[in-house]
Amino acid sequence: MNRIVNLFDTNPTDQPGQGLLNVYFTAGFPALNDTKKILTALQEGGADLVEIGMPYSDPVADGETIQKSNEKALENGMSVKLLFDQLQDMRKTVSIPVLLMGYVNPVMQYGIENFCKKCAEVGVDGLILPDMPMDVYLNEYKSIFDSYGILNIFLVTPQTSEARIRQIDQASEGFIYTVSSASVTGSKSGVSTDMESYFNRINAMNLRNPRLIGFGIKDNATYVKACNYASGAIIGSAFIRVLEESKDLENDIRHFVQEIKNPASAVINA
Template sequence: MNRIVQLFQRQATHNLNVYFTAGFPQLTDTRRILKALQASGADLVEIGMPYSDPVADGETIQLSNQKALENGMSVKELFAQLKGMRDEISLPILLMGYVNPVLQFGVENFCQHCAEVGVDGLILPDMPMDEYMQEYKPIFDKYGILNIFLITPQTSEQRIRQIDDNSEGFIYMVSSASVTGSQSGVSHDMEAYFERVNAMQLRNPRLIGFGIKDHETFTKACQHASGAIIGSAFIRVLQESEDLENGIASYVMSVKGK
C-alpha cells in the first residue's frame, strides 16, 4: 500500500506536510533536510522541483527556485540525490512542481524513477485533469505513484466531486486564490469555504495549504481538515538558520505544539 494512504489510515488528523525546494539553500541539502524533518516529527514531505517560471508561487519560493537552479539542481540531479533514501527515510514523499519538466523528462521515465527511489506521489498543479485521466493515469498507476489534485475556493462542487472520485491519498485544499506565502492567517471567508467542503463529506482526506505558518494557523486548519501544508514559512527557516538541523527541529516542533 502507498505510504501516503497508510499515513491517513493510521493518523486521521493533525498531519503536517512540509514543503521545501530541492537544492536550497545548498545543492546537497536535500537528504539533510529530509532527515531533519523526519527526526523533528513532520508527517509527510513535499520536495519542490525548481522551475524557472514558478508563476503560482510568491516571492519566497520563487527566490528559492532561482537559487536552487543557480546551485545546479535539476530533475536528474534530484533523482540522484534521492537514490537510496529509503534506507533512512520512512516518511511519505511527494514531488511538487510544474508539469513541463516532467514532460521533458518523459512521463513514464519520470514515474519509473520516482518508483525506483521511493517517491510516493506527485503534485503538478498545472496538469489538466482531463489530460491526466486520458493520457497519464495508467502510467502513474503502473508505477504506484499517486497524483494529488488541488481545489480552491473557486472550484465548483461538481469539479470537487470529480476530483474526489479520481483521487487517492489526499486532496490539496488551497485556502485562497492568491500565490504562496501571501496570506497572513485563516480568515472568515476561508473558514466558510472549509465548512462548505466539509459538508460535502468527501471520500478523501484533505490538507490545507497557503497561509499556514505557525502553531495557531496549523491548529486552525486541522479543525477543518486532516492536516496542513507549510511551504513559504519553512523556506524562510532554511534561509535564516545558522544550524539547519536545530532550526528545523525547533520550527517543526513549535508548529506541532511540542
C-alpha cells in the same frame, strides 16, 4: 500500499486542532546538496510527510519567497536528474511519505513514464503538478501513474465548483490539496472567516478523500486552525524562510517542526 494512503489510514485526525503536517522545501536550496539533510531533519522533528519542490524558472503558483528559492536552486545547479540522484538511497533512512511538487513541463521533458519509474525506484510516493489538466491526466497518464504506484494529488481552490470538486474526489487517492485562498503561496493573512466558510462548504460535501490545507499556514495558530477543518496542513513559505536564515540547519529544522506541532515540547527541547 502507498505510504501516503497508509499514513491517512493509520492516523485518525478527528481530534480538534490536531492533524498531519506536510512541509514543503525546494530541492537544491539553500545549498545544492542539502536535500537529504533537510529530509532527515524534518522526519526527526516530527513532520508526517514531505513535499520536495522541483525548481522551475516560472513557478506561477508561488509567491516571492518560494520563487526566490527556485531561482537560487537553479543557480546552484539543481535539476530533475540530480534530484533523483540525491534521493537514490533515501529509503535507507527516511520512512515518511515523500512527494515531488512542480510543474508539468520538466516532467514531460524527462518523459512521463520514465519519471514515474524513477519515482518508484527511489521511493517517491506521489506528485503534485498544479498545471497538469485533469482530463489529460485521466485520459493519457493515469494508467502510467497507477502502474508505478505513484499518486497524483489534485488541488482545489475557493473558486472550484462543487461538480469539479466531486470529480477530483473521484479521481484522487491519498489526499486533496485544499488551497486556502486564490492568492499565491506565502500569504500572511492566516485563516480568515471567508476561508472558514469555504472549508465548511467542502466538509459538508462528505468527500471520500481526506484534505490538507495549504497557503497561509505559517505557525502553530494557523496550523491548529487548519486542522479544525481538515486532516492537516501544508507549510511552505514559512519553512523556506527558516532555511534561508538558518545558522544551524538541522537543529533549526527540528525546532521549527516542533514549534508548529507542539510549541510546549519545542520550548522544553530548546
